[in-house]
Amino acid sequence: MSRRQLVLGAGFFYPGGEHVTSWRSPAARPGDFFDLDYYTRFAQTAEAGRFATVFVADELYVWDRFASGIDHGVNVRLEPFTLLSALSQVTTKIGLAATVSTTYNEPYHVARKLASLDHLSRGRAAWNLVTSASDEEARNFGRESNLDHPVRYRRGEEFVDVVTGLWDSWDDDAFRYDRASGVFADRAKLHVLDHAGEFLSVRGPLNIPRPPQGHPPLFQAGASEAGRALAGRTAEAVFTLSPDDLTGARRLYADYKLRARRAGRAADALLVLPALSPIIGRTDAEAEEKFRELASLTPDRVSLDLLSHHLGADLGERDPDELFEFDFDVAGFNQSQSFYAWIASLLAERPYTLRELYTELLRRRFRLGTPDSLAEWIAERYQRRAADGFILMFPTLPDTIEDFVADVIPRLTDAGIHPAGYAGDTLREHLGLARPEGRYVA
Amino acid sequence: MSRRQLVLGAGFFYPGGEHVTSWRSPAARPGDFFDLDYYTRFAQTAEAGRFATVFVADELYVWDRFASGIDHGVNVRLEPFTLLSALSQVTTKIGLAATVSTTYNEPYHVARKLASLDHLSRGRAAWNLVTSASDEEARNFGRESNLDHPVRYRRGEEFVDVVTGLWDSWDDDAFRYDRASGVFADRAKLHVLDHAGEFLSVRGPLNIPRPPQGHPPLFQAGASEAGRALAGRTAEAVFTLSPDDLTGARRLYADYKLRARRAGRAADALLVLPALSPIIGRTDAEAEEKFRELASLTPDRVSLDLLSHHLGADLGERDPDELFEFDFDVAGFNQSQSFYAWIASLLAERPYTLRELYTELLRRRFRLGTPDSLAEWIAERYQRRAADGFILMFPTLPDTIEDFVADVIPRLTDAGIHPAGYAGDTLREHLGLARPEGRYVA
Structure with missing residues (x-):
């Protein structure tokens, strides 16, 4: 099988763009940050550019550790599942990836929401696993401080096991809808998880049919040793900070692939998607400006x-x-x-x-260039196996996603590395990932 | 002020209708239960009938205590917040009420989802508080058995206090978006909840602006002594089983109103909305059939x-x-x-x-009649103050909501008790409820 084409995600954390004060840029529309039309335009622009997915980063607190955060930052945002469910109705192809904290959630709720979003979007849901990094988040959920780093990654791994197990509660063909006999579901095709682990006790079964994608794909952003280890075992795409130098970036890419293989998986089953925040000028000088x-x-x-x-x-x-x-x-x-x-x-x-x-x-958060130089840089990283694609974290919105789709995407498509159309209807198809069988299938 | 007009909710628990085997009815479409189009048709039909709200009942488990439930029942459903967020984009006026268990949720998540849905729908979100009744639910959330009845109602009341407090984290006018000075938000208009109670410790603030409705309205279904007490203190609408006899129904209605007044609230601030499952025939004999x-x-x-x-x-x-x-x-x-x-x-x-x-x-779950007799019964219950309206739990779907909107609603409108159009744009307006001030407003 030839290598999959470039995979791009259209991400944001701050509604106004990647930087904490992007909302001050002339193009920004801070008064629209809680109006769905703003996100519809974002998602539809990404879809026009054949992005594989929208990617909504998230945290579970207001950053008030320092007063400047309250004064100057965008410390508020829509909740990812409600936002993406709404977006599922104004888009038709693009994936919908929601960030999920495995430290401050219950797996039954998470499995259910993702399955529901996957049904509503006909196979476009995904999740981005984070373990939550701040004590402020702990204090919103009954704790004084966060779980220790290794502990929260252990919990994260157990959480993934429970969520995927819950998704497999009902076999794909469990439902019969047989009016004559009155049989709605086939009892033999229902499975009780009965999980009891270090952190979680969850009986199951889940009260929703298996998602169209089997398991909505798992993104993961942790780049620490514990994060990489977890990604190697469980993730289907990693969202990572990649070194500026090509050699370092290739080394990081190879490290993730090796971890996947060591976990008994194909290297291809784990996509490496570094963050990319492009500042595009007609000239280098304009980008610098x-x-x-x-x-x-x-x-x-x-x-x-x-x-x-x-x-x-x-x-x-x-x-x-x-x-x-x-x-x-x-x-x-x-x-x-x-x-x-x-x-x-x-x-x-x-x-x-x-x-x-x-x-x-x-400065290092951004990559400055012209449409030509940025397209060349992306192509090189892709071709030299430093990346399978990128999660774009646009510096300002809505202008920089529109510039990227208008000026960079056509160059990538012309170069033959970015798809000219969607490969299928589900996010797994866009990502070139197989649909997993249920764990109970013989 | 004259009395508000009739308030109707369009509810469902089983996707096929109120009865566990409604999916077998000739009109049912069990193969569509996970396709949004099915719910779009439901919500748009309700909206055409000027229903105040869609009302999604919910539980957090598969009913597998008895094998017959697996064989014959619809033990699966979409998750309410994802479903209602999607429906927010295919409707414009109708409210969107999601059931929330206060026993198996974290108030920070709940406050945030409801606020987000309220923003996405421009003021149409609501919640239906339940405390979860089954041990099966406990086992999906790390417990062996459910909290005791009085304990879960105490937790429910504390939960409401935390959620409403979180909604008030930012004053309505906290955001300045001042590009010149760089001030996004006014620090003086942010409030830290710092709640530490019997069950919950939640610091806050919430990371989303105050909802368009201030507080999305609170429905509550508990009819036990503890449930009624909680409703009197906190709910804005109760969804209840009302006695068949008018005297008993009037007594129950008066009890709720009295409890609201005793809690220092206006009787009008708590709507009493009994469940109603009408089986409509052109004749009584056809309804019976x-x-x-x-x-x-x-x-x-x-x-x-x-x-x-x-x-x-x-x-x-x-x-x-x-x-x-x-x-x-x-x-x-x-x-x-x-x-x-x-x-x-x-x-x-x-x-x-x-x-x-x-x-x-x-039999007692349903009310049989002709369009005339049902409209008369509804009018009598409303006029005699046995109900402020009803939550319709349609026996079968999609046929019985369509029959009700086509045949009963016009009679209620002609009688002058059901609105001929929506009173405003938000659910609070449809319910005739004032928008609450934040708790920190002087």
Whole structure:
């Protein structure tokens, strides 16, 4: 089988775009962030570009650790399942991927919502597993602090096992609808999960037929050692931060594929989809100018507080223009280890002041270029096996998704790496993934 | 202020209609139960009849206590929030009420989903609070058995307090979107709930703006003493089983209103909406014939097992044609006390064999009549203050909602008690309920 074509996801966390102050950009429409029409336009634009899926990142709290977050950030968002269910009715092909915290959810609810969305969308649902990184989230769910990093990944793995088991409660052909005999379902095709594990006790069965896709595909974003290990065993696509250098990116890609093979799976069964936030100019200079404009929208205080957040330390009293020193302890850090480790790796390269550091962090979040150079960069990463595709996290909305679909997508399609049309009707088909059999099928 | 007009809800629990074997009726389309088009037709028909709301009943398990449930019942359904979010895009006026278990949910998730649905539907969301009655549900959520009846009602009341508090996290005018200053939200208009109660610890704030309705309206179905007490203090509409006799129905109505007043609320702030399952014939004889047809679709074993379920005892070995005796203990019963008490009241009237009992229970679930007699009955109940309206639980679908809208609704409108058009755009407007201020508003 030849390699699948490029797989693109159209993602967002902040409704206004990837950056915390994207809502200030001239194109932004912050007054529309709670109007479905805004998301309809986003999803339909992505669908016109043959994106495999919409991808809704999510967290379960208001970022109020620092006052600047309340003042300047978009600390509010629609809930992913309600949003994607609504979008299922204004789109026909594109996937609908919802972020799910396995730490602060019950698997019965999650299995059911995803199955329901999969039925409503006729096979387009997916989930993005996160384990939740912040103590603030814990406090919204009856705990004082978050579960420890390794514990929440163990729970995550058990959670996946329960959810997939619940989806298999009813065989695909369990329902007979036989008016004459009065038999609605075939009792022999119903299975009771009876799960009792370290974290979860769930009897089942699930009260909804098996999803059209069998199992809605599983995305996963963790890039820590625990996150990669979980992805190798369970995920069908990883959403990851990939190194800037091609060699490092190829190494990361190979690492994920190896982990899948070691778990007894085909390398092809796990897609590697790095994040990509393109800033597109007609010239490199124009792209640079757009980046500077975007960066200028962010008050210093917000940049500093974001960095404090990601390092789990209050840096507010430090002089932003003195050399920044920090004792990193990746394994002992209980928020997102991958972002923390990424900052550590930057500081290992050369000295930075605080101001230089947060400026550099912002710059590295984006990829600047022209439509030609961005299409070439994407093609190279794809062809050199540094990526199976990308999750686009658009810098500002709605303008940058529209620019990307208008100017970059045609170049990728002309190059023969991006599909000219959808391969089928379900997200699994768009992803080139087989539909799994139920676990009880002989 | 004159009294509000009749308020109707279009409900279902089984996708095929109110009865467990409605899916066998000639009009039923069991193969469409997981296709949104089926529910779109239902909701649009209800909207054409100026129903205030769609009302989706729900449970969190497969009824497999008895094998007959698996064989003959519709033990599967779409998840309410995903379904109603999808329906928000194919309707424009009708309310969207989702059943929520306060025993097996986290209030942060529930507050967020309802707020999100309220935004997506521009003010049409509502919730129907249930406390979950079955041990089978407990086993899907990490418990061996359900919380005791009084305990789950205490938790329910605390849950309502937390959810409404979370909705008030941001004042209605908290968001400024001020590009020039970079201020997105006004910090002074954000409130941290910091709830720590008997069952729940929830810090907040909620990560979504205050819902368009302020608080999506609260329906509640509990009719036990604990249920009525909770409704009096918190609910805006009760969905109840109302006695057949007008005097008893008026007494129940007055009891709810009194409980609201005792809680310091206006009697008008709590709507009493009994369940109504009309079987409509052109003549009484035709209605009777339709009832017999529907009853004949139910195997004796299913009827017996349903009764066993509602009494929390296995009656399968009893002779269905001997006189039935049973020791009732309403206060000690841990499933639905109201249905249990209703059965006890029937047996207090006269002796029944088991077969007579389940036949009578089925008959009393429905109201048989012609369009004229049903419209007159509804008008009388409304005018004599035995009901503010009804939640219609249609015996079979899609035929009986279509018959009701075609034949009964015009009679109610002509009589001047049912609205000829929607009063506004939000469900609160349809219900004649004021939009609540936030709890932090001075």
